[in-house]
Amino acid sequence: MADPDKPTLHVIAGSTRPGRAGIAVARWIAEHAEKHDAFTVELVDLAEVALPLFDEPHHPRLRRYTHEHTERWSATVERADAFVFVVPEYNHGVNAATKNAIDYLVHEWAHKPAGLVSYGGVAGGTRAVQSLKPTLSALKMLPLTESVIIPFVTAFLDGEGESRRFTPNSEIETGATTMLDALARTSPVLRGLRDG
Numbered sequence: 001m002a003d004p005d006k007p008t009l010h011v012i013a014g015s016t017r018p019g020r021a022g023i024a025v026a027r028w029i030a031e032h033a034e035k036h037d038a039f040t041v042e043l044v045d046l047a048e049v050a051l052p053l054f055d056e057p058h059h060p061r062l063r064r065y066t067h068e069h070t071e072r073w074s075a076t077v078e079r080a081d082a083f084v085f086v087v088p089e090y091n092h093g094v095n096a097a098t099k100n101a102i103d104y105l106v107h108e109w110a111h112k113p114a115g116l117v118s119y120g121g122v123a124g125g126t127r128a129v130q131s132l133k134p135t136l137s138a139l140k141m142l143p144l145t146e147s148v149i150i151p152f153v154t155a156f157l158d159g160e161g162e163s164r165r166f167t168p169n170s171e172i173e174t175g176a177t178t179m180l181d182a183l184a185r186t187s188p189v190l191r192g193l194r195d196g
């Protein structure tokens with residue numbers, strides 16, 4: 001249940017393709033964040049949010065939204081105090097569904113910290129993280145340096161399809177705790193900027 005005394009953390013599952021590994025990683029980091037206990041945690045699955053390719057006629061900084069899906073997405077992002085983006089690396093960059101969901105909004109993202117969890121092959125999605133950071137900064141988010149990088153993600157997955165379970169090693173787990181600590185430290189500071 002939501003604790004009104006705790007800030008709200010959205011874990012955004014960025015991959016939307018059927019059979020994705022990302023939803024298992026997102027479920028794991030959401031559970032880890034629940035145990036960490038600094039936040040009220042919500043898992044936001046972009047496959048369920050199901051935004052079309054950006055289709056608003058006006059620049060989102062004007063907040064003149066014309067579609068119900070944008071109003072809903074705006075209300076979802078607005079209620080978060082911090083984010084964890086769980087992103088795959090596609091062709092040495094962030095995947096299109098994540099970038100598309102970000103591009104829909106402006107003010108709703110501002111002055112909130114963002115942790116990044118990436119996964120992939122040998123590079124563990126590092127290039128997705130690096131390609132995403134300038135976009136987050138442009139929207140006045142604070143992308144943390146404490147990212148969680150998961151190389152060879154399939155080695156940590158058991159089961160079939162989207163019901164696979166992700167089991168981290170101790171290094172990944174420690175990295176996740178460090179990232180959540182940093183989110184918990186920065187979130188109240190940035191809240192002050194939003195209130196101002």
Ligand SMILES: Cc1cc2nc3c(=O)[nH]c(=O)nc-3n(C[C@H](O)[C@H](O)[C@H](O)COP(=O)(O)O)c2cc1C
Binds near residue numbers: 017091092093121122
């Ligand atoms: C379109 C596409 C491009 C990919 N490009 C990369 C890449 O550049 N680097 C990498 O490490 N893995 C790459 N992969 C492999 C992904 O890391 C792997 O398929 C992972 O499971 C994708 O995340 P998802 O299952 O959550 O969608 C690519 C996969 C797809 C489908």
